Amino acid sequence: MKKNLILVAVALVALVACGGKKSSAKAAEAAPAEQTKTSMVISTQEGAMFTDFEAVQPDGSVAKLSDYVGKGKYILVDFWASWCGPCKREIPYIKAAWNKYKGDKFDVLSVAVWDKPEDTAKAAEEHGVVWNQIVNAQKTPTEIYGIEGIPHLILFGPDGTIVKRGDALRGEGMDAVLSTLL
Numbered sequence: 001m002k003k004n005l006i007l008v009a010v011a012l013v014a015l016v017a018c019g020g021k022k023s024s025a026k027a028a029e030a031a032p033a034e035q036t037k038t039s040m041v042i043s044t045q046e047g048a049m050f051t052d053f054e055a056v057q058p059d060g061s062v063a064k065l066s067d068y069v070g071k072g073k074y075i076l077v078d079f080w081a082s083w084c085g086p087c088k089r090e091i092p093y094i095k096a097a098w099n100k101y102k103g104d105k106f107d108v109l110s111v112a113v114w115d116k117p118e119d120t121a122k123a124a125e126e127h128g129v130v131w132n133q134i135v136n137a138q139k140t141p142t143e144i145y146g147i148e149g150i151p152h153l154i155l156f157g158p159d160g161t162i163v164k165r166g167d168a169l170r171g172e173g174m175d176a177v178l179s180t181l182l
Helices: 002-017 025-043 085-101 117-126 140-144 173-181
Strands: 054-056 062-064 074-080 106-112 132-134 152-156 162-165
Touching (some): 074 085, 074 173, 085 173, 106 117, 152 173
Parallel strands (some): 074 106
Antiparallel strands (some): 054 062, 074 152, 152 162
């Protein structure tokens, strides 16, 4: 008797949780997409290992994030575009950090997204972007890392884990973070 009451209670809880309706095919199709989106966001949070991507460069070569990240240095990655005013305003802070900390323990990588390669090259030259660059990445890295707006900065640790990302690395906050690690 007690066992039957427990089974009825479990069935009622399941019925209430499902809203008393059968799942539609549309809802069933959406569920994996939501799970993937949630998994992606979780996999790119601080403490998570980097997710690689690649982009064909203007010279035909292929550049990968793994060419730079996970190689024993802290790597500050700046996702930007030539047409983005806030991105260009962030460059002096990035340049100052690169000049101050570059070496065996630190480097910078700019990744141009949502941009034309020729416009990226022109803006990089105009603004003195002399550190490593991946151009023509388009939307791939922003989809992987859940980036909805640029500039977006991510600091990767020497082992490739995400140390910090987002607003904490913008402007003067960048040096505050880096000075505690380097």
